[in-house]
Amino acid sequence: MAVENDSQKVAVGRSNASIELWDVSYKPHIDRVLICDSSVEGLAWYNERLFSCSANGTVTEHDLYSLSPLVGGSNSNLLMIYCLEIFSFIMFVFQYNKTVTSGSCWCIAIHKSSGRLAAGTQNGYVNIFEITSDGKINCISWDLSGEWLVTGSINALRIYSRRCGHPLHKLPTGQTETIVSSIAVTNDFTIISANSRGKLCFWDGNKGTNIANYQALKSNAFTVCLDESQTKVYCSGVDPLIVCYELISMKSDMSVECDKWVRSVQLVAHTVEVLLVYFKGKSFSVDFKDLIHLLEVSKWSKYVVAADRKSNIVVFSEGKHYCTQPKYHCSTTSMKIHPTTENLVIAYANRNVVEYNLSKREYTDFSEQLFLSPLSELINRSFPINCITFVASRNDSIIFTDDNTICVLTKYENNSKNIEKKIKKTRINF
Secondary structure, eight states: OOTTTTTEEEEEEEETEHHHHHHHHSSEEEEEEOOOOOOEEEEEEETTTEEEEESSHHHHEEETTTTTTOOOOOOOOOOEOOOSSSSEEEEEEEEEEEEESSEEEEEEEEETTTEEEEEETTTSEEEEEEEEEEOOOEEEOOOOTTTTTEEEBSSSEEEEEEEOOSSEEEEEOOSSOOBBBEEEEEEEEEEEEEEETTTEEEETTTTTTTEEEEESSSEEEEEEEEOTTTSSEEEEESSSOOOEEEEEEEEESSSSSEEEEEEEEEOOOSSSSSEEEETTTEEEEEEOOOOOEEEEGGGGEEEEEEEETTSSSSEEEEEEEEEEEOOOOEEEEEEETTTTTTTEEEEEEEEOOOEEEEEEEEOOOOHHHHHSSSHHHHSSOSSSEEEEEEEOSSSSSEEEOOOEEEEOOOOOOOOOOOHHHHEEEEEEEE
8 A cells, every 4th residue: 555645646556456545535436446456565655656665576657547557668668786696686667567686576665755666576686767747748749851750748858860860959848847738840950849838849859959939828738730831820728828929021131031030829618628729721620538437427417427537527518518526625536417307416525415406507506505505424435525416306306425324315396495494304314
């Protein structure tokens, strides 16, 4: 078991080669489950990155989004420091998945300041890994000729030669930690990148130099794409905008013509994070993607509700965005749409419950009063609500369940503003 204090996550290794990630920020509950390739003998966190070791002699970093081990890296990045006959130290650069020296790996420990991971093995060896922050390749793109490959990672872009396999240029993004999230390459080898600081950066791929940087968005910029003429580039991300920069010809003070990228237009086109923008002809096609972990469809498929792990809840109707729920400070654990009233009931990790009228796009009166005067029988339980259901023949009852409790909440359908009168009876059945 290992604890990550910043994100308030607990990783628990199981004998069936799985790792449970518990969210303990409010009511403790399983946030997600990772499936491993082999046994889990030890766990450790480093800057919200999770590592494990196994009896088959590997140390692995896990992707907390795809819920599987990260793959990649190269065993050529090994550097032996020194070796003793009985107790040996071996130094590695760690990227994704590594095989340790001398048998099974039974335990790991990480030094937070230096970013070094120590792994103890079956035959008395201690393997020491250096955890690198720039190992993950976030984005990749070829140039027109196919001779050069451009990659983006943390704090840098790199231009690789296809022939020799080595980087020709390293393009640093600055002193502040920056994640390069998307790359586009023009026919004249201009490299355009978007990063986590909301900047759109232009680079000369032939010289390996920076041409210009623009603050395209206030927050994370996730994607860039070029139009067919390669004179316009579009950028989007967390901000509800798609911004466009256009290449125009300008004359300098010496009357010399030069090309410059200038911000032209911006569109308010979405309400959730955009990770992909695709340009075709004169129209946009925008794909929305997030860490969706709850999905609910109403009767007759009129409404589709999606919730991610960051408390974002979006409602769609007839294939179009319908509304977005106000963001709550803790994650969603369950939600359900009533088959008759089409009210959306949402339960959060702290056991607070809201009821939202989808047709009116507002909280119900009952929900607002329940929020102002929460029921102790509903709130003061040890486990989060993991299921919501209804009695189909009744509109005044909501059934909640957690790991050991069934709670039936019954309300009056009257105009009373007294919460005690609105709730007819709450029964806790074990």
